Amino acid sequence: MAKDFASKEENYSQWYNDLVIKADLAENSAVRGCMVIKPHGYAIWERIQSTLDRKFKETGHVNAYFPLFIPKSFFSREASHVEGFAKECAVVTHYRLKNDPEGKGVVVDESARLEEELVIRPTSETIIWNSYRDWIKSYRDLPILINQWANVVRWEMRTRLFLRTAEFLWQEGHTAHATKEEAILEASTMLGVYADFAENWMAIPVLTGTKSPNERFAGALETYAIEALMQDGKALQCGTSHFLGQNFAKAFDVKFLNRDNQLDYVWATSWGVSTRLMGALIMAHSDNNGLVLPPRLAPVQVVIVPVFKTAEQLALVTEKVQPILRSLESRNISVKYDNRETHTPGWKFSEHEFKGVPVRITIGPRDLEHGTVEIARRDTLEKETLRLTDLENKVVHLLDQIQQNLFEKALAFRENNTFYANTWKEFTDILDSKGGFIYAHWDGTSETEEKIKAETKATIRVIPLNNPVENGKCILTGKPSQGRVVFARAY
Protein backbone atom coordinates (compact mmCIF):
# COMPACT_ATOMS: atom_id res chain seq x y z
CA MET A 1 0.00 0.00 0.00
CA ALA A 2 2.72 2.38 0.98
CA LYS A 3 4.63 1.35 -2.10
CA ASP A 4 1.70 2.15 -4.36
CA PHE A 5 1.48 5.61 -3.03
CA ALA A 6 5.16 6.39 -3.07
CA SER A 7 5.80 4.98 -6.52
CA LYS A 8 3.05 6.96 -8.20
CA GLU A 9 4.39 9.39 -10.72
CA GLU A 10 2.13 12.00 -9.24
CA ASN A 11 3.25 15.41 -8.22
CA TYR A 12 4.51 15.54 -4.69
CA SER A 13 2.67 18.77 -4.02
CA GLN A 14 -0.43 16.61 -3.88
CA TRP A 15 1.33 14.54 -1.29
CA TYR A 16 2.14 17.61 0.70
CA ASN A 17 -1.44 18.75 0.57
CA ASP A 18 -2.68 15.39 1.74
CA LEU A 19 0.00 14.64 4.25
CA VAL A 20 2.04 17.51 5.33
CA ILE A 21 -0.54 20.14 5.89
CA LYS A 22 -2.82 17.78 7.72
CA ALA A 23 0.22 16.52 9.56
CA ASP A 24 0.61 19.99 10.97
CA LEU A 25 3.96 20.56 9.35
CA ALA A 26 3.22 23.61 7.31
CA GLU A 27 0.70 25.40 5.22
CA ASN A 28 0.85 27.95 2.47
CA SER A 29 1.10 31.49 3.59
CA ALA A 30 -0.59 34.51 2.12
CA VAL A 31 2.83 35.61 0.95
CA ARG A 32 3.80 34.20 -2.40
CA GLY A 33 5.71 30.98 -2.08
CA CYS A 34 6.45 31.31 1.62
CA MET A 35 5.57 28.74 4.23
CA VAL A 36 4.13 28.79 7.69
CA ILE A 37 5.85 26.05 9.63
CA LYS A 38 3.43 24.84 12.27
CA PRO A 39 4.52 23.61 15.71
CA HIS A 40 4.92 19.95 14.80
CA GLY A 41 6.99 20.82 11.77
CA TYR A 42 9.06 23.35 13.67
CA ALA A 43 9.79 20.79 16.39
CA ILE A 44 11.37 18.59 13.72
CA TRP A 45 13.38 21.53 12.44
CA GLU A 46 14.60 22.18 16.00
CA ARG A 47 15.79 18.58 16.24
CA ILE A 48 17.67 19.02 12.96
CA GLN A 49 19.10 22.32 14.17
CA SER A 50 20.29 21.12 17.54
CA THR A 51 21.92 18.01 16.11
CA LEU A 52 23.76 19.88 13.37
CA ASP A 53 24.70 22.69 15.72
CA ARG A 54 26.37 20.21 18.03
CA LYS A 55 28.29 18.72 15.11
CA PHE A 56 29.42 22.14 13.94
CA LYS A 57 30.74 22.95 17.38
CA GLU A 58 32.49 19.59 17.60
CA THR A 59 34.32 20.55 14.42
CA GLY A 60 35.45 23.87 15.87
CA HIS A 61 32.80 26.26 14.58
CA VAL A 62 30.99 29.06 16.37
CA ASN A 63 27.71 30.82 15.65
CA ALA A 64 27.27 34.48 14.71
CA TYR A 65 24.66 36.61 13.01
CA PHE A 66 24.83 39.03 10.10
CA PRO A 67 22.24 41.48 8.72
CA LEU A 68 19.23 40.53 6.62
CA PHE A 69 19.74 43.52 4.33
CA ILE A 70 22.66 43.70 1.95
CA PRO A 71 23.55 46.91 0.09
CA LYS A 72 22.97 46.33 -3.60
CA SER A 73 26.52 47.37 -4.47
CA PHE A 74 27.94 44.38 -2.57
CA PHE A 75 26.49 42.11 -5.20
CA SER A 76 28.37 43.67 -8.07
CA ARG A 77 31.72 42.86 -6.50
CA GLU A 78 31.85 39.21 -7.54
CA ALA A 79 30.82 38.80 -11.15
CA SER A 80 29.65 35.19 -11.27
CA HIS A 81 27.94 35.51 -7.89
CA VAL A 82 25.75 38.39 -9.02
CA GLU A 83 24.99 36.59 -12.25
CA GLY A 84 23.78 33.59 -10.29
CA PHE A 85 21.49 35.48 -7.94
CA ALA A 86 20.51 38.70 -9.71
CA LYS A 87 17.33 37.25 -11.14
CA GLU A 88 15.89 36.12 -7.83
CA CYS A 89 16.48 39.00 -5.43
CA ALA A 90 13.83 40.84 -3.42
CA VAL A 91 14.86 44.49 -3.22
CA VAL A 92 13.94 47.09 -0.61
CA THR A 93 13.58 50.53 -2.16
CA HIS A 94 11.68 52.58 0.46
CA TYR A 95 11.52 52.85 4.21
CA ARG A 96 8.19 54.55 4.88
CA LEU A 97 4.47 54.33 4.16
CA LYS A 98 1.93 57.11 4.46
CA ASN A 99 -1.84 57.46 4.41
CA ASP A 100 -3.20 57.57 0.90
CA PRO A 101 -4.22 61.19 0.20
CA GLU A 102 -7.34 59.78 -1.46
CA GLY A 103 -8.17 57.83 1.65
CA LYS A 104 -7.59 54.35 0.24
CA GLY A 105 -5.42 52.75 2.93
CA VAL A 106 -1.68 53.37 2.80
CA VAL A 107 0.73 54.00 -0.03
CA VAL A 108 4.51 54.03 -0.33
CA ASP A 109 5.92 57.41 0.57
CA GLU A 110 7.90 58.30 -2.53
CA SER A 111 9.93 60.85 -0.59
CA ALA A 112 11.33 58.00 1.49
CA ARG A 113 13.32 56.34 -1.27
CA LEU A 114 16.57 54.73 -0.18
CA GLU A 115 19.69 56.22 -1.68
CA GLU A 116 21.02 52.72 -2.24
CA GLU A 117 18.60 49.83 -2.49
CA LEU A 118 18.92 46.94 -0.05
CA VAL A 119 18.79 43.35 -1.19
CA ILE A 120 17.18 40.85 1.16
CA ARG A 121 19.91 38.23 1.50
CA PRO A 122 19.60 35.27 -0.85
CA THR A 123 22.82 34.05 0.84
CA SER A 124 25.31 35.95 2.95
CA GLU A 125 28.74 35.57 1.34
CA THR A 126 28.90 39.23 0.35
CA ILE A 127 27.93 40.84 3.63
CA ILE A 128 30.02 38.40 5.63
CA TRP A 129 33.14 38.89 3.56
CA ASN A 130 32.65 42.61 3.82
CA SER A 131 32.96 42.14 7.59
CA TYR A 132 35.83 39.67 7.38
CA ARG A 133 37.95 42.34 5.65
CA ASP A 134 38.16 44.22 8.94
CA TRP A 135 38.69 41.12 11.04
CA ILE A 136 41.61 39.61 9.20
CA LYS A 137 45.07 41.17 9.13
CA SER A 138 47.40 38.31 9.93
CA TYR A 139 47.65 34.54 9.64
CA ARG A 140 47.12 34.63 13.42
CA ASP A 141 43.52 35.76 12.78
CA LEU A 142 42.86 32.63 10.78
CA PRO A 143 41.02 30.40 10.43
CA ILE A 144 37.64 31.99 10.99
CA LEU A 145 35.05 29.25 11.37
CA ILE A 146 31.62 30.84 11.63
CA ASN A 147 28.14 29.49 11.13
CA GLN A 148 24.90 31.45 10.96
CA TRP A 149 21.34 30.21 11.45
CA ALA A 150 19.11 32.47 9.41
CA ASN A 151 16.37 32.92 6.89
CA VAL A 152 17.04 33.81 3.26
CA VAL A 153 14.83 34.91 0.40
CA ARG A 154 15.06 33.82 -3.22
CA TRP A 155 12.37 35.06 -5.54
CA GLU A 156 12.10 31.87 -7.55
CA MET A 157 9.74 31.88 -10.48
CA ARG A 158 8.11 28.74 -9.22
CA THR A 159 7.99 27.50 -5.68
CA ARG A 160 7.30 24.12 -4.12
CA LEU A 161 6.53 23.62 -0.47
CA PHE A 162 9.70 22.75 1.49
CA LEU A 163 11.78 22.13 -1.64
CA ARG A 164 11.86 25.60 -3.09
CA THR A 165 10.11 28.24 -1.05
CA ALA A 166 10.66 31.97 -1.53
CA GLU A 167 11.76 32.31 2.09
CA PHE A 168 13.43 29.43 3.85
CA LEU A 169 15.35 28.72 7.02
CA TRP A 170 18.87 27.39 6.85
CA GLN A 171 22.34 27.48 8.26
CA GLU A 172 25.24 28.86 6.31
CA GLY A 173 28.83 28.32 7.32
CA HIS A 174 31.40 30.83 6.10
CA THR A 175 35.02 30.08 6.79
CA ALA A 176 38.27 31.86 6.02
CA HIS A 177 41.63 30.11 5.78
CA ALA A 178 45.29 30.87 5.25
CA THR A 179 45.87 28.14 2.70
CA LYS A 180 44.10 26.56 -0.21
CA GLU A 181 44.63 23.07 1.19
CA GLU A 182 43.06 23.98 4.50
CA ALA A 183 40.01 25.48 2.78
CA ILE A 184 39.53 22.43 0.58
CA LEU A 185 39.85 20.20 3.64
CA GLU A 186 37.22 22.30 5.41
CA ALA A 187 34.78 22.04 2.50
CA SER A 188 35.16 18.28 2.36
CA THR A 189 35.01 17.91 6.16
CA MET A 190 31.68 19.70 6.24
CA LEU A 191 30.39 17.58 3.40
CA GLY A 192 31.25 14.63 5.61
CA VAL A 193 29.30 16.15 8.49
CA TYR A 194 26.28 16.51 6.23
CA ALA A 195 26.57 12.98 4.89
CA ASP A 196 26.86 11.58 8.42
CA PHE A 197 23.83 13.55 9.52
CA ALA A 198 21.76 12.49 6.52
CA GLU A 199 22.56 8.82 6.91
CA ASN A 200 22.72 8.37 10.67
CA TRP A 201 20.08 10.82 11.82
CA MET A 202 17.73 11.29 8.90
CA ALA A 203 18.19 7.64 7.84
CA ILE A 204 18.61 8.75 4.24
CA PRO A 205 21.52 7.26 2.27
CA VAL A 206 23.30 9.90 0.18
CA LEU A 207 25.76 10.00 -2.67
CA THR A 208 28.63 12.39 -2.14
CA GLY A 209 30.60 14.07 -4.85
CA THR A 210 31.34 17.24 -6.72
CA LYS A 211 29.04 19.16 -9.02
CA SER A 212 29.71 19.72 -12.69
CA PRO A 213 30.58 23.33 -13.62
CA ASN A 214 26.97 23.83 -14.78
CA GLU A 215 25.54 22.97 -11.40
CA ARG A 216 28.22 24.71 -9.37
CA PHE A 217 27.41 27.46 -6.86
CA ALA A 218 27.70 30.98 -8.24
CA GLY A 219 31.17 32.11 -7.28
CA ALA A 220 32.60 28.72 -6.24
CA LEU A 221 35.59 26.89 -7.69
CA GLU A 222 34.23 23.56 -6.53
CA THR A 223 30.86 22.54 -5.13
CA TYR A 224 30.52 19.36 -3.10
CA ALA A 225 27.05 17.95 -2.53
CA ILE A 226 25.08 15.18 -0.92
CA GLU A 227 22.40 13.81 -3.14
CA ALA A 228 19.52 11.54 -2.11
CA LEU A 229 16.93 9.56 -4.04
CA MET A 230 13.26 10.11 -3.24
CA GLN A 231 10.58 7.43 -3.40
CA ASP A 232 9.31 8.67 -6.77
CA GLY A 233 12.70 8.17 -8.41
CA LYS A 234 13.74 11.80 -8.46
CA ALA A 235 16.93 13.08 -6.91
CA LEU A 236 17.09 15.76 -4.24
CA GLN A 237 20.16 17.81 -3.40
CA CYS A 238 20.21 17.81 0.39
CA GLY A 239 23.24 19.89 1.21
CA THR A 240 26.18 21.63 -0.41
CA SER A 241 29.66 22.66 0.60
CA HIS A 242 31.63 25.05 -1.55
CA PHE A 243 35.32 25.73 -2.01
CA LEU A 244 35.27 29.40 -2.98
CA GLY A 245 38.97 29.85 -3.66
CA GLN A 246 40.05 33.48 -3.30
CA ASN A 247 37.12 34.86 -5.28
CA PHE A 248 35.34 36.56 -2.41
CA ALA A 249 38.57 37.66 -0.76
CA LYS A 250 39.52 39.39 -3.99
CA ALA A 251 36.06 40.89 -4.44
CA PHE A 252 36.05 42.28 -0.89
CA ASP A 253 39.76 42.91 -0.64
CA VAL A 254 40.43 40.58 2.27
CA LYS A 255 44.21 40.22 2.54
CA PHE A 256 46.45 38.95 5.32
CA LEU A 257 50.16 38.71 6.07
CA ASN A 258 51.25 35.10 6.03
CA ARG A 259 54.07 33.46 7.98
CA ASP A 260 56.53 34.57 5.31
CA ASN A 261 55.45 38.18 5.82
CA GLN A 262 53.79 38.24 2.43
CA LEU A 263 50.44 39.76 1.64
CA ASP A 264 47.98 37.19 0.30
CA TYR A 265 44.26 36.79 -0.28
CA VAL A 266 42.28 34.63 2.13
CA TRP A 267 40.85 31.27 1.07
CA ALA A 268 37.15 30.66 1.62
CA THR A 269 34.44 28.05 1.96
CA SER A 270 30.71 28.17 2.51
CA TRP A 271 28.27 25.36 3.24
CA GLY A 272 24.61 25.04 4.01
CA VAL A 273 21.52 22.95 4.54
CA SER A 274 17.97 24.21 4.72
CA THR A 275 14.37 23.39 5.57
CA ARG A 276 14.53 21.45 2.32
CA LEU A 277 15.83 18.64 4.53
CA MET A 278 12.30 18.34 5.88
CA GLY A 279 11.09 17.79 2.35
CA ALA A 280 13.71 15.06 2.06
CA LEU A 281 12.51 13.41 5.27
CA ILE A 282 8.94 13.40 4.06
CA MET A 283 9.67 12.15 0.57
CA ALA A 284 12.15 9.52 1.63
CA HIS A 285 10.17 7.81 4.38
CA SER A 286 6.46 8.67 4.29
CA ASP A 287 3.82 6.08 3.47
CA ASN A 288 0.09 6.17 2.92
CA ASN A 289 -0.55 6.62 6.61
CA GLY A 290 1.49 9.79 6.78
CA LEU A 291 4.89 10.81 7.97
CA VAL A 292 7.45 8.29 9.20
CA LEU A 293 10.09 9.94 11.36
CA PRO A 294 13.45 8.38 12.20
CA PRO A 295 13.61 8.03 16.01
CA ARG A 296 16.73 10.16 16.31
CA LEU A 297 14.90 13.17 14.85
CA ALA A 298 11.39 12.57 16.16
CA PRO A 299 10.34 15.30 18.62
CA VAL A 300 8.17 12.68 20.31
CA GLN A 301 9.71 9.22 20.15
CA VAL A 302 7.10 7.33 22.11
CA VAL A 303 3.44 8.12 22.62
CA ILE A 304 1.36 6.39 25.27
CA VAL A 305 -2.36 6.10 24.55
CA PRO A 306 -4.65 5.10 27.41
CA VAL A 307 -7.88 3.21 26.76
CA PHE A 308 -10.61 3.88 29.26
CA LYS A 309 -14.36 4.17 29.73
CA THR A 310 -14.61 6.00 33.01
CA ALA A 311 -12.63 8.53 34.99
CA GLU A 312 -11.79 5.78 37.49
CA GLN A 313 -10.34 3.64 34.74
CA LEU A 314 -8.27 6.54 33.44
CA ALA A 315 -6.94 7.10 36.95
CA LEU A 316 -5.94 3.45 37.21
CA VAL A 317 -4.23 3.53 33.80
CA THR A 318 -2.46 6.78 34.63
CA GLU A 319 -1.15 5.23 37.81
CA LYS A 320 0.41 2.44 35.73
CA VAL A 321 1.73 4.90 33.16
CA GLN A 322 3.56 7.24 35.57
CA PRO A 323 6.50 4.91 36.31
CA ILE A 324 6.80 4.10 32.60
CA LEU A 325 7.06 7.79 31.79
CA ARG A 326 9.72 8.26 34.42
CA SER A 327 11.78 5.27 33.40
CA LEU A 328 11.75 6.15 29.71
CA GLU A 329 12.54 9.79 30.39
CA SER A 330 15.44 8.74 32.58
CA ARG A 331 16.86 7.02 29.51
CA ASN A 332 16.56 10.24 27.48
CA ILE A 333 13.60 9.04 25.50
CA SER A 334 11.06 11.68 24.58
CA VAL A 335 7.65 10.39 25.68
CA LYS A 336 4.20 11.90 25.44
CA TYR A 337 1.24 10.67 27.45
CA ASP A 338 -1.82 11.46 25.37
CA ASN A 339 -4.54 11.39 28.00
CA ARG A 340 -6.93 13.74 26.22
CA GLU A 341 -10.54 12.89 26.96
CA THR A 342 -11.74 14.72 23.87
CA HIS A 343 -10.61 12.08 21.37
CA THR A 344 -11.11 8.34 21.07
CA PRO A 345 -8.18 5.93 21.09
CA GLY A 346 -8.73 5.14 17.41
CA TRP A 347 -8.46 8.81 16.61
CA LYS A 348 -5.21 9.11 18.54
CA PHE A 349 -3.71 6.06 16.82
CA SER A 350 -4.31 7.63 13.44
CA GLU A 351 -3.15 11.06 14.46
CA HIS A 352 0.17 9.93 15.90
CA GLU A 353 0.75 7.70 12.93
CA PHE A 354 0.10 10.66 10.70
CA LYS A 355 2.63 12.71 12.57
CA GLY A 356 5.21 9.95 12.38
CA VAL A 357 5.72 9.05 16.04
CA PRO A 358 8.02 5.99 15.89
CA VAL A 359 6.61 3.95 18.79
CA ARG A 360 3.14 3.78 20.30
CA ILE A 361 2.25 2.14 23.58
CA THR A 362 -1.38 1.36 24.39
CA ILE A 363 -2.58 0.58 27.90
CA GLY A 364 -6.19 -0.24 28.79
CA PRO A 365 -8.32 -2.24 31.22
CA ARG A 366 -7.31 -5.50 29.56
CA ASP A 367 -3.66 -4.74 30.18
CA LEU A 368 -4.28 -3.73 33.76
CA GLU A 369 -5.78 -7.17 34.31
CA HIS A 370 -2.93 -9.08 32.67
CA GLY A 371 0.06 -6.87 33.51
CA THR A 372 0.73 -6.25 29.81
CA VAL A 373 0.99 -3.42 27.29
CA GLU A 374 0.54 -3.22 23.54
CA ILE A 375 3.43 -1.75 21.56
CA ALA A 376 3.26 -0.70 17.92
CA ARG A 377 6.00 0.47 15.57
CA ARG A 378 5.37 3.14 12.96
CA ASP A 379 7.71 1.89 10.26
CA THR A 380 6.19 -1.56 9.81
CA LEU A 381 2.85 -0.91 11.56
CA GLU A 382 3.37 -4.16 13.52
CA LYS A 383 1.81 -4.53 16.96
CA GLU A 384 2.63 -6.90 19.78
CA THR A 385 1.58 -7.43 23.36
CA LEU A 386 4.29 -7.81 25.96
CA ARG A 387 4.75 -7.97 29.70
CA LEU A 388 4.98 -4.61 31.41
CA THR A 389 8.29 -5.57 32.96
CA ASP A 390 9.87 -6.06 29.52
CA LEU A 391 8.70 -2.73 28.20
CA GLU A 392 11.65 -0.46 28.93
CA ASN A 393 14.24 -2.62 27.23
CA LYS A 394 11.91 -3.29 24.36
CA VAL A 395 11.39 0.42 23.69
CA VAL A 396 15.09 1.21 23.72
CA HIS A 397 15.78 -1.67 21.40
CA LEU A 398 12.88 -0.84 19.12
CA LEU A 399 13.91 2.78 18.63
CA ASP A 400 17.34 1.62 17.44
CA GLN A 401 15.76 -1.00 15.26
CA ILE A 402 13.42 1.47 13.59
CA GLN A 403 16.26 3.91 12.96
CA GLN A 404 18.25 1.08 11.39
CA ASN A 405 15.34 -0.31 9.42
CA LEU A 406 14.44 3.04 7.88
CA PHE A 407 17.97 3.51 6.66
CA GLU A 408 18.20 0.00 5.26
CA LYS A 409 14.86 0.32 3.54
CA ALA A 410 15.90 3.60 1.94
CA LEU A 411 19.26 2.12 0.97
CA ALA A 412 17.63 -0.94 -0.61
CA PHE A 413 15.32 1.37 -2.49
CA ARG A 414 18.23 3.36 -3.82
CA GLU A 415 20.11 0.24 -4.85
CA ASN A 416 17.07 -1.09 -6.66
CA ASN A 417 16.81 2.21 -8.47
CA THR A 418 20.41 2.71 -9.47
CA PHE A 419 21.29 1.76 -13.04
CA TYR A 420 24.18 1.73 -15.47
CA ALA A 421 23.55 3.03 -18.97
CA ASN A 422 26.02 2.54 -21.82
CA THR A 423 24.00 3.85 -24.74
CA TRP A 424 21.69 6.76 -25.33
CA LYS A 425 18.76 4.39 -25.77
CA GLU A 426 19.43 2.62 -22.49
CA PHE A 427 19.74 6.00 -20.82
CA THR A 428 16.44 7.40 -22.05
CA ASP A 429 14.61 4.10 -21.54
CA ILE A 430 15.62 4.01 -17.89
CA LEU A 431 14.64 7.64 -17.37
CA ASP A 432 11.24 7.14 -18.91
CA SER A 433 10.40 3.83 -17.26
CA LYS A 434 11.98 3.93 -13.82
CA GLY A 435 13.85 7.08 -12.97
CA GLY A 436 16.47 6.74 -10.28
CA PHE A 437 20.22 7.29 -10.41
CA ILE A 438 21.99 6.43 -13.63
CA TYR A 439 25.74 5.95 -13.83
CA ALA A 440 26.85 6.88 -17.32
CA HIS A 441 29.83 8.18 -19.24
CA TRP A 442 30.01 11.87 -20.11
CA ASP A 443 32.53 13.68 -22.24
CA GLY A 444 33.12 16.31 -19.58
CA THR A 445 31.77 19.31 -21.50
CA SER A 446 29.08 21.74 -20.40
CA GLU A 447 27.54 21.68 -23.86
CA THR A 448 26.89 17.97 -23.67
CA GLU A 449 25.41 18.23 -20.19
CA GLU A 450 23.11 21.00 -21.38
CA LYS A 451 22.00 18.98 -24.39
CA ILE A 452 21.25 15.98 -22.20
CA LYS A 453 19.25 18.21 -19.88
CA ALA A 454 17.32 19.77 -22.73
CA GLU A 455 16.40 16.38 -24.17
CA THR A 456 15.71 14.41 -21.00
CA LYS A 457 15.49 16.88 -18.07
CA ALA A 458 18.20 14.77 -16.42
CA THR A 459 21.21 16.53 -14.94
CA ILE A 460 24.50 15.41 -13.46
CA ARG A 461 23.78 15.09 -9.76
CA VAL A 462 27.30 14.29 -8.63
CA ILE A 463 30.65 13.30 -9.93
CA PRO A 464 31.48 10.72 -7.25
CA LEU A 465 34.45 11.35 -4.98
CA ASN A 466 37.36 8.98 -5.70
CA ASN A 467 35.58 8.10 -8.91
CA PRO A 468 37.06 4.84 -10.25
CA VAL A 469 38.79 5.19 -13.61
CA GLU A 470 36.85 3.41 -16.32
CA ASN A 471 37.32 4.01 -20.02
CA GLY A 472 34.10 4.45 -21.93
CA LYS A 473 32.22 6.57 -24.39
CA CYS A 474 29.94 9.50 -23.66
CA ILE A 475 26.33 8.35 -23.97
CA LEU A 476 25.42 11.35 -26.08
CA THR A 477 28.47 12.24 -28.17
CA GLY A 478 30.43 8.97 -28.08
CA LYS A 479 33.58 10.89 -27.18
CA PRO A 480 36.00 9.19 -24.78
CA SER A 481 35.42 9.38 -21.02
CA GLN A 482 37.46 8.15 -18.07
CA GLY A 483 34.72 7.66 -15.56
CA ARG A 484 31.00 7.51 -14.95
CA VAL A 485 29.00 10.35 -13.43
CA VAL A 486 25.59 10.13 -11.79
CA PHE A 487 22.60 11.41 -13.72
CA ALA A 488 19.01 11.80 -12.53
CA ARG A 489 15.96 13.92 -12.87
CA ALA A 490 15.94 16.16 -9.85
CA TYR A 491 13.77 18.47 -7.81
Add this chain to the structure above:
RNA sequence: CGGGGUAUAGCGCAGCCUGGCUAGCGCACCUGGUUUGGGACCAGGGGGUCGCAGGUUCGAAUCCUGCUACCCCGACCA
Protein backbone atom coordinates in the same frame (compact mmCIF):
# COMPACT_ATOMS: atom_id res chain seq x y z
C1' C B 1 6.48 35.77 -19.54
C1' G B 2 3.77 31.53 -22.66
C1' G B 3 -0.08 27.33 -22.33
C1' G B 4 -4.08 25.22 -19.35
C1' G B 5 -7.32 25.41 -15.12
C1' U B 6 -9.83 27.16 -10.72
C1' A B 7 -12.47 30.87 -7.50
C1' U B 8 -19.52 28.82 -3.83
C1' A B 9 -19.18 28.02 4.79
C1' G B 10 -12.84 26.72 8.33
C1' C B 11 -11.36 22.55 4.58
C1' G B 12 -12.87 19.56 0.21
C1' C B 13 -16.57 19.88 -3.45
C1' A B 14 -21.68 19.72 -6.31
C1' G B 15 -24.91 23.20 -8.71
C1' C B 16 -23.45 26.77 -14.00
C1' C B 17 -24.10 23.89 -20.14
C1' U B 18 -30.32 24.65 -20.48
C1' G B 19 -31.20 31.66 -15.45
C1' G B 20 -36.55 30.63 -11.42
C1' C B 21 -39.00 28.31 -4.37
C1' U B 22 -35.24 29.81 1.53
C1' A B 23 -27.93 27.78 -2.61
C1' G B 24 -26.72 22.11 -1.38
C1' C B 25 -23.37 17.87 0.18
C1' G B 26 -19.09 15.53 2.96
C1' C B 27 -15.53 16.66 6.75
C1' A B 28 -14.79 20.01 10.76
C1' C B 29 -17.50 22.94 14.69
C1' C B 30 -21.61 23.39 18.87
C1' U B 31 -25.63 20.83 22.16
C1' G B 32 -27.79 16.26 24.23
C1' G B 33 -27.53 11.05 24.67
C1' U B 34 -25.23 6.36 23.85
C1' U B 35 -19.98 5.09 22.99
C1' U B 36 -14.35 4.55 23.62
C1' G B 37 -8.60 -1.85 22.18
C1' G B 38 -7.93 1.34 14.69
C1' G B 39 -10.19 8.06 12.69
C1' A B 40 -17.78 5.97 16.91
C1' C B 41 -23.29 6.45 16.34
C1' C B 42 -28.12 8.87 16.64
C1' A B 43 -30.85 13.38 17.04
C1' G B 44 -30.76 18.55 16.87
C1' G B 45 -28.00 23.17 15.71
C1' G B 46 -24.63 27.35 14.09
C1' G B 47 -21.89 29.12 10.02
C1' G B 48 -22.46 31.92 2.93
C1' U B 49 -22.34 39.72 0.59
C1' C B 50 -21.47 32.29 -4.55
C1' G B 51 -13.41 36.25 -5.86
C1' C B 52 -14.22 41.83 -7.37
C1' A B 53 -16.66 45.50 -10.66
C1' G B 54 -20.03 46.40 -14.39
C1' G B 55 -23.79 44.70 -17.97
C1' U B 56 -28.21 41.71 -19.96
C1' U B 57 -32.96 40.20 -17.59
C1' C B 58 -39.19 40.62 -14.29
C1' G B 59 -35.36 37.53 -11.98
C1' A B 60 -28.11 35.93 -12.13
C1' A B 61 -23.88 31.38 -8.33
C1' U B 62 -25.68 30.31 -13.45
C1' C B 63 -25.39 34.35 -19.47
C1' C B 64 -21.88 38.64 -21.32
C1' U B 65 -17.54 42.14 -20.50
C1' G B 66 -13.46 43.67 -17.67
C1' C B 67 -10.33 42.94 -13.49
C1' U B 68 -7.87 40.27 -9.47
C1' A B 69 -5.96 36.11 -6.93
C1' C B 70 -4.43 31.20 -6.72
C1' C B 71 -3.04 26.25 -8.82
C1' C B 72 -0.80 23.07 -12.64
C1' C B 73 2.64 22.56 -17.01
C1' G B 74 6.89 25.11 -19.21
C1' A B 75 10.85 28.91 -19.16
C1' C B 76 13.95 29.71 -14.32
C1' C B 77 16.37 27.37 -10.04
C1' A B 78 23.35 26.27 -4.96
